[in-house]
Amino acid sequence: MKTSLAMNFSVDKENNRVNVEREFAAPVGKVWAAWTQQELLDQWWAPRPWKARTKSMDFREGGTWLYAMVGPEGEEHWSKADYLKIDAKKSFSAIDAFCDAEGNLSPDFARSTWTNTFTEANGTTTVSVVIQYDKYEDIEQIMQMGFKEGFTMALGNLDELLEK
Amino acid sequence: MKGDIFQAIADPTRRAILVLIAAQSMTPNALAEHFDTSRQAVSKHIQVLVDCELLTQNKVGREIHYYFNPVKMKELDHWLTQFKKHWEDRFNQLDQLLINLNSNSDEN
Numbered sequence: 001m002k003t004s005l006a007m008n009f010s011v012d013k014e015n016n017r018v019n020v021e022r023e024f025a026a027p028v029g030k031v032w033a034a035w036t037q038q039e040l041l042d043q044w045w046a047p048r049p050w051k052a053r054t055k056s057m058d059f060r061e062g063g064t065w066l067y068a069m070v071g072p073e074g075e076e077h078w079s080k081a082d083y084l085k086i087d088a089k090k091s092f093s094a095i096d097a098f099c100d101a102e103g104n105l106s107p108d109f110a111r112s113t114w115t116n117t118f119t120e121a122n123g124t125t126t127v128s129v130v131i132q133y134d135k136y137e138d139i140e141q142i143m144q145m146g147f148k149e150g151f152t153m154a155l156g157n158l159d160e161l162l163e164k
Numbered sequence: 165m166k167g168d169i170f171q172a173i174a175d176p177t178r179r180a181i182l183v184l185i186a187a188q189s190m191t192p193n194a195l196a197e198h199f200d201t202s203r204q205a206v207s208k209h210i211q212v213l214v215d216c217e218l219l220t221q222n223k224v225g226r227e228i229h230y231y232f233n234p235v236k237m238k239e240l241d242h243w244l245t246q247f248k249k250h251w252e253d254r255f256n257q258l259d260q261l262l263i264n265l266n267s268n269s270d271e272n
Contacts, residue, residue, distance in 0.1 A: 007255065013179075022251075026265065030262055031262065044254060
């Protein structure tokens with residue numbers, strides 16, 4: 001069964017915010033687990049052919065998730081999220097960052113604050129992600145990164161296709 | 165050095181200049197009247213926008229008119245589309261994971 005689930009995506013330039021909202025065909029307990037447990041996050045957080053690989057995760061206020069995005073050639077991009085506030089199965093917020101394998105911050109990239117809110121209705125869970133940046137330039141910088149990843153990803157998918 | 169389009173639009177005054185010129189081509193003097201800052205400051209902003217090709221200039225008699233370049237603006241849309249796709253791909257994977265979770269267990 002393939003249902004088309006609504007995704008809203010907008011960039012609020014006035015407030016330096018990116019808003020992403022998406023419905024998932026599962027109850028909030030499962031969706032919450034997928035966002036907050038490392039073995040589940042590792043299965044979906046990185047767009048293929050990249051894979052997310054968690055080094056450590058401590059999902060509680062003041063805790064940190066340290067993980068790598070691993071590319072098809074084995075290249076690693078490290079990121080982390082420092083959890084700020086957690087309200088179980090309702091919302092959590094975190095400050096993200098690019099870093100090294102030890103979690104030391106990369107000075108070249110701005111950090112942003114994520115607030116993820118989970119709402120269930122009739123067995124469908126809506127996740128609203130608000131990514132708050134300090135300034136608009138930071139969004140542009142991240143968009144450029146996204147482009148690079150997207151491009152790499154497209155090439156990776158092509159490789160898979162050619163192998164068939 | 166060719167200007168960086170992202171640097172160019174990061175500045176609120178330059179975004180305002182783009183909005184004005186997108187509506188109507190303008191001379192630097194006409195443009196400067198819309199801002200409280202000095203004409204030199206507005207000229208500098210215009211130059212940044214010209215450097216990254218968001219504005220093109222055309223001499224009419226002794227006056228220079230500035231025009232908005234929509235092709236360049238499309239590049240920005242392109243970045244945005246890629247960024248959005250990144251999220252769509254990620255969420256499609258989450259859909260698949262949730263389907264697997266649903267078939268492996270009952271409601272937790």
